[in-house]
Amino acid sequence: MGRTPCCDKANVKKGPWSPEEDAKLKDYIEKHGTGGNWITLPKRVGLTRCGKSCRLRWLNYLRPNIKHGEFSDSEDKIICTLFASIGSRWSIIASKLQGRTDNDVKNYWNTKLKKKFMFINHSMEMKSQQVTLLSILQSTTSTSQSLSFTNNKNNSYYHHSNGSFTSSFSNSSTSSSLLSGNSSTSAAQESFIGSSQKCGDAAFVEQNIGDVSYIYNEVEDSEKLMFSNGGSVNGFWEENPLDYGVISTTSTSSCNNFLFDE
DNA sequence: AAGGACTCCAACCGCTATTCC
Protein backbone atom coordinates (compact mmCIF):
# COMPACT_ATOMS: atom_id res chain seq x y z
CA MET A 1 0.00 0.00 0.00
CA GLY A 2 1.49 3.31 1.02
CA ARG A 3 0.49 6.82 0.15
CA THR A 4 -0.06 7.95 -3.36
CA PRO A 5 2.56 10.52 -4.26
CA CYS A 6 1.44 14.14 -4.28
CA CYS A 7 2.82 14.57 -7.80
CA ASP A 8 4.43 12.70 -10.63
CA LYS A 9 7.98 12.80 -9.37
CA ALA A 10 9.45 11.74 -12.70
CA ASN A 11 8.06 14.77 -14.51
CA VAL A 12 8.54 17.35 -11.83
CA LYS A 13 11.26 19.95 -11.83
CA LYS A 14 13.48 20.09 -8.77
CA GLY A 15 16.23 22.34 -7.54
CA PRO A 16 16.56 26.09 -7.28
CA TRP A 17 13.75 28.28 -8.58
CA SER A 18 14.44 30.52 -11.54
CA PRO A 19 13.32 34.18 -11.48
CA GLU A 20 10.81 33.32 -14.20
CA GLU A 21 9.23 30.60 -12.08
CA ASP A 22 9.15 32.93 -9.09
CA ALA A 23 7.46 35.62 -11.15
CA LYS A 24 4.88 33.21 -12.52
CA LEU A 25 3.97 31.84 -9.12
CA LYS A 26 3.92 35.21 -7.40
CA ASP A 27 1.86 36.79 -10.14
CA TYR A 28 -0.68 33.99 -10.17
CA ILE A 29 -1.17 33.84 -6.41
CA GLU A 30 -1.43 37.60 -6.09
CA LYS A 31 -4.13 37.62 -8.76
CA HIS A 32 -6.03 34.41 -8.00
CA GLY A 33 -4.88 33.16 -4.62
CA THR A 34 -3.95 29.53 -4.08
CA GLY A 35 -7.48 28.34 -4.69
CA GLY A 36 -7.17 26.32 -1.53
CA ASN A 37 -5.32 23.57 -3.32
CA TRP A 38 -1.57 23.53 -3.63
CA ILE A 39 -1.48 20.19 -5.44
CA THR A 40 -3.30 21.49 -8.49
CA LEU A 41 -1.74 24.95 -8.35
CA PRO A 42 1.38 24.21 -10.47
CA LYS A 43 -0.81 23.10 -13.36
CA ARG A 44 -2.94 26.23 -13.12
CA VAL A 45 0.16 28.42 -12.93
CA GLY A 46 1.90 26.59 -15.74
CA LEU A 47 4.79 25.26 -13.72
CA THR A 48 6.26 21.77 -13.72
CA ARG A 49 6.83 21.91 -9.98
CA CYS A 50 5.42 19.81 -7.19
CA GLY A 51 2.60 21.53 -5.28
CA LYS A 52 4.52 21.19 -2.06
CA SER A 53 7.47 22.88 -3.65
CA CYS A 54 5.26 25.78 -4.77
CA ARG A 55 3.78 26.11 -1.32
CA LEU A 56 7.23 26.18 0.29
CA ARG A 57 8.54 28.68 -2.21
CA TRP A 58 5.60 30.97 -1.63
CA LEU A 59 5.60 30.71 2.15
CA ASN A 60 9.34 30.96 2.63
CA TYR A 61 10.33 33.38 -0.04
CA LEU A 62 7.71 34.99 -2.24
CA ARG A 63 4.87 36.03 0.00
CA PRO A 64 4.77 39.66 1.10
CA ASN A 65 6.36 40.95 4.30
CA ILE A 66 8.99 38.23 4.49
CA LYS A 67 11.97 39.52 6.39
CA HIS A 68 15.39 38.37 5.22
CA GLY A 69 18.78 39.07 6.69
CA GLU A 70 20.27 39.28 10.14
CA PHE A 71 18.30 38.34 13.21
CA SER A 72 18.21 40.99 15.89
CA ASP A 73 19.19 40.46 19.51
CA SER A 74 15.59 40.54 20.58
CA GLU A 75 14.73 37.90 18.00
CA ASP A 76 17.61 35.81 19.32
CA LYS A 77 16.18 36.05 22.80
CA ILE A 78 12.72 35.06 21.72
CA ILE A 79 14.02 32.08 19.80
CA CYS A 80 16.25 30.93 22.63
CA THR A 81 13.64 31.29 25.30
CA LEU A 82 10.90 29.68 23.26
CA PHE A 83 13.15 26.83 22.17
CA ALA A 84 14.01 26.26 25.80
CA SER A 85 10.38 26.12 26.74
CA ILE A 86 8.67 24.38 23.80
CA GLY A 87 11.52 22.81 21.86
CA SER A 88 11.77 22.69 18.09
CA ARG A 89 8.28 23.91 17.34
CA TRP A 90 9.58 26.15 14.61
CA SER A 91 6.25 27.24 13.24
CA ILE A 92 5.15 28.45 16.67
CA ILE A 93 8.45 30.19 17.29
CA ALA A 94 8.35 31.81 13.86
CA SER A 95 4.82 33.04 14.48
CA LYS A 96 6.20 35.17 17.32
CA LEU A 97 8.69 36.83 14.99
CA GLN A 98 7.33 39.32 12.51
CA GLY A 99 8.17 38.34 8.94
CA ARG A 100 10.19 35.24 9.78
CA THR A 101 9.42 31.78 8.51
CA ASP A 102 9.77 28.50 10.31
CA ASN A 103 12.44 27.47 7.82
CA ASP A 104 14.35 30.66 8.48
CA VAL A 105 14.21 30.22 12.22
CA LYS A 106 15.14 26.58 11.96
CA ASN A 107 18.12 27.32 9.74
CA TYR A 108 19.22 30.14 11.98
CA TRP A 109 18.97 27.92 15.02
CA ASN A 110 20.82 25.03 13.40
CA THR A 111 23.65 27.15 12.08
CA LYS A 112 24.16 29.71 14.80
CA LEU A 113 22.05 29.71 17.91
CA LYS A 114 22.36 25.99 18.60
CA LYS A 115 26.07 26.42 19.08
CA LYS A 116 25.46 28.97 21.76
CA PHE A 117 22.93 26.73 23.38
CA MET A 118 25.20 23.70 23.32
CA PHE A 119 28.03 25.68 24.77
CA ILE A 120 25.82 26.74 27.60
CA ASN A 121 24.55 23.23 28.29
CA HIS A 122 28.10 21.91 28.29
CA SER A 123 29.08 24.58 30.75
CA MET A 124 26.18 23.63 32.94
CA GLU A 125 27.24 20.00 33.04
CA MET A 126 30.60 21.12 34.33
CA LYS A 127 28.93 22.78 37.23
CA SER A 128 28.39 20.42 40.09
CA GLN A 129 26.88 22.91 42.43
CA GLN A 130 23.19 23.36 41.94
CA VAL A 131 21.24 25.14 44.55
CA THR A 132 17.66 25.73 45.34
CA LEU A 133 16.09 28.97 44.38
CA LEU A 134 12.81 29.92 45.88
CA SER A 135 10.87 32.18 43.51
CA ILE A 136 13.79 34.55 42.98
CA LEU A 137 16.49 34.67 40.40
CA GLN A 138 19.25 37.14 40.51
CA SER A 139 21.51 38.60 37.92
CA THR A 140 23.85 41.53 37.61
CA THR A 141 25.68 43.53 35.00
CA SER A 142 28.90 43.04 36.84
CA THR A 143 31.35 40.69 35.22
CA SER A 144 33.21 40.30 38.46
CA GLN A 145 30.71 37.74 39.76
CA SER A 146 30.43 39.80 42.88
CA LEU A 147 26.70 39.41 43.12
CA SER A 148 25.94 39.58 46.77
CA PHE A 149 23.25 42.05 47.62
CA THR A 150 20.40 42.66 49.97
CA ASN A 151 17.18 43.56 48.31
CA ASN A 152 14.82 43.56 51.21
CA LYS A 153 15.51 43.52 54.88
CA ASN A 154 13.26 40.48 55.27
CA ASN A 155 15.20 38.44 52.77
CA SER A 156 18.69 37.07 52.49
CA TYR A 157 20.64 36.41 49.33
CA TYR A 158 23.78 34.37 49.05
CA HIS A 159 25.95 34.29 46.04
CA HIS A 160 28.57 31.64 45.29
CA SER A 161 31.78 32.60 43.61
CA ASN A 162 31.41 29.97 40.88
CA GLY A 163 28.33 31.66 39.55
CA SER A 164 25.54 29.62 41.11
CA PHE A 165 23.47 31.16 43.78
CA THR A 166 20.97 30.65 46.52
CA SER A 167 18.26 33.03 47.34
CA SER A 168 15.38 33.01 49.69
CA PHE A 169 12.30 35.11 49.66
CA SER A 170 9.80 35.35 52.41
CA ASN A 171 7.33 37.76 50.89
CA SER A 172 4.34 35.71 49.75
CA SER A 173 2.43 38.61 48.26
CA THR A 174 3.19 37.70 44.68
CA SER A 175 3.08 34.42 42.85
CA SER A 176 5.52 35.46 40.21
CA SER A 177 8.20 36.66 42.52
CA LEU A 178 11.19 37.49 40.55
CA LEU A 179 13.54 40.25 41.36
CA SER A 180 16.89 41.58 40.73
CA GLY A 181 18.87 43.85 42.87
CA ASN A 182 21.72 46.10 42.04
CA SER A 183 22.28 49.35 43.74
CA SER A 184 23.58 50.92 40.56
CA THR A 185 20.35 50.40 38.64
CA SER A 186 18.20 53.05 40.22
CA ALA A 187 18.68 55.60 37.44
CA ALA A 188 17.85 53.13 34.72
CA GLN A 189 14.71 52.00 36.49
CA GLU A 190 13.04 55.22 35.55
CA SER A 191 13.04 54.27 31.89
CA PHE A 192 11.18 51.00 32.14
CA ILE A 193 8.28 50.60 29.81
CA GLY A 194 5.29 48.36 29.96
CA SER A 195 3.97 46.91 33.14
CA SER A 196 6.53 46.91 35.85
CA GLN A 197 6.80 45.53 39.29
CA LYS A 198 8.72 47.06 42.09
CA CYS A 199 10.13 45.28 45.04
CA GLY A 200 12.76 46.93 47.12
CA ASP A 201 15.20 48.52 44.73
CA ALA A 202 14.21 46.38 41.78
CA ALA A 203 11.77 46.99 38.96
CA PHE A 204 10.81 44.78 36.06
CA VAL A 205 9.03 44.67 32.76
CA GLU A 206 6.82 41.67 32.31
CA GLN A 207 6.13 40.15 28.90
CA ASN A 208 4.02 37.16 27.99
CA ILE A 209 4.92 34.94 25.07
CA GLY A 210 2.44 32.14 24.74
CA ASP A 211 1.94 30.56 28.11
CA VAL A 212 5.27 31.68 29.40
CA SER A 213 5.98 34.85 31.29
CA TYR A 214 9.27 36.57 30.95
CA ILE A 215 10.57 39.29 33.16
CA TYR A 216 13.15 41.73 32.00
CA ASN A 217 15.14 44.16 33.92
CA GLU A 218 16.85 46.61 31.71
CA VAL A 219 20.00 48.20 32.85
CA GLU A 220 21.79 50.55 30.52
CA ASP A 221 22.39 48.79 27.22
CA SER A 222 22.14 45.35 28.62
CA GLU A 223 18.94 43.54 29.06
CA LYS A 224 18.48 40.70 31.46
CA LEU A 225 15.85 38.20 30.61
CA MET A 226 14.53 36.13 33.42
CA PHE A 227 11.80 33.67 33.87
CA SER A 228 9.17 33.31 36.49
CA ASN A 229 7.08 30.22 36.84
CA GLY A 230 5.59 31.21 40.13
CA GLY A 231 7.04 28.27 41.99
CA SER A 232 10.22 26.83 43.26
CA VAL A 233 12.97 26.34 40.77
CA ASN A 234 16.53 25.24 40.74
CA GLY A 235 18.85 27.66 39.12
CA PHE A 236 22.26 28.43 37.88
CA TRP A 237 23.76 31.71 37.14
CA GLU A 238 26.82 31.66 35.08
CA GLU A 239 28.93 33.65 32.74
CA ASN A 240 30.03 32.60 29.34
CA PRO A 241 31.59 34.34 26.38
CA LEU A 242 28.35 34.25 24.45
CA ASP A 243 26.53 36.62 26.71
CA TYR A 244 23.80 34.26 27.70
CA GLY A 245 23.07 32.79 31.06
CA VAL A 246 20.92 29.78 31.76
CA ILE A 247 18.26 29.15 34.27
CA SER A 248 17.04 25.59 34.57
CA THR A 249 13.86 24.69 36.31
CA THR A 250 13.07 21.30 37.69
CA SER A 251 9.92 21.58 39.65
CA THR A 252 6.63 23.31 39.07
CA SER A 253 7.24 24.34 35.50
CA SER A 254 7.16 22.06 32.51
CA CYS A 255 9.89 24.18 31.03
CA ASN A 256 13.45 23.12 31.48
CA ASN A 257 15.87 25.80 30.51
CA PHE A 258 15.77 29.51 30.12
CA LEU A 259 18.27 31.87 28.76
CA PHE A 260 18.90 35.40 29.70
CA ASP A 261 21.12 37.94 28.21
CA GLU A 262 23.68 39.30 30.55
C1' DA B 1 46.83 30.13 -6.14
C1' DA B 2 44.61 25.95 -5.08
C1' DG B 3 41.93 22.87 -2.90
C1' DG B 4 40.01 21.05 1.23
C1' DA B 5 37.06 22.27 5.17
C1' DC B 6 33.45 24.72 6.81
C1' DT B 7 29.16 27.56 6.82
C1' DC B 8 24.82 28.81 5.37
C1' DC B 9 20.37 28.30 3.58
C1' DA B 10 17.02 26.92 -0.05
C1' DA B 11 14.78 23.04 -1.07
C1' DC B 12 13.46 18.31 -0.52
C1' DC B 13 11.63 14.30 2.03
C1' DG B 14 8.79 11.81 4.89
C1' DC B 15 5.84 11.88 8.52
C1' DT B 16 1.57 13.36 11.11
C1' DA B 17 -2.60 16.11 11.35
C1' DT B 18 -6.54 17.71 9.26
C1' DT B 19 -10.12 17.94 5.93
C1' DC B 20 -13.11 16.06 2.64
C1' DC B 21 -16.11 12.76 0.61
Added chain:
DNA sequence: AGGAATAGCGGTTGGAGTCCT
Protein backbone atom coordinates in the same frame (compact mmCIF):
# COMPACT_ATOMS: atom_id res chain seq x y z
C1' DA C 1 -16.87 5.78 10.28
C1' DG C 2 -13.12 5.33 7.53
C1' DG C 3 -10.15 5.96 3.78
C1' DA C 4 -8.08 9.20 0.51
C1' DA C 5 -6.35 13.67 -0.40
C1' DT C 6 -4.17 17.58 1.12
C1' DA C 7 -1.81 20.75 4.33
C1' DG C 8 1.61 21.54 7.49
C1' DC C 9 5.63 20.55 10.01
C1' DG C 10 10.36 19.37 11.29
C1' DG C 11 14.55 16.83 9.94
C1' DT C 12 17.86 16.43 6.46
C1' DT C 13 20.46 17.26 2.29
C1' DG C 14 23.00 19.44 -1.47
C1' DG C 15 25.37 22.95 -3.36
C1' DA C 16 27.15 27.62 -3.54
C1' DG C 17 29.95 30.71 -1.20
C1' DT C 18 33.61 31.65 2.11
C1' DC C 19 37.44 30.67 4.96
C1' DC C 20 41.69 28.50 6.05
C1' DT C 21 46.01 26.29 5.31
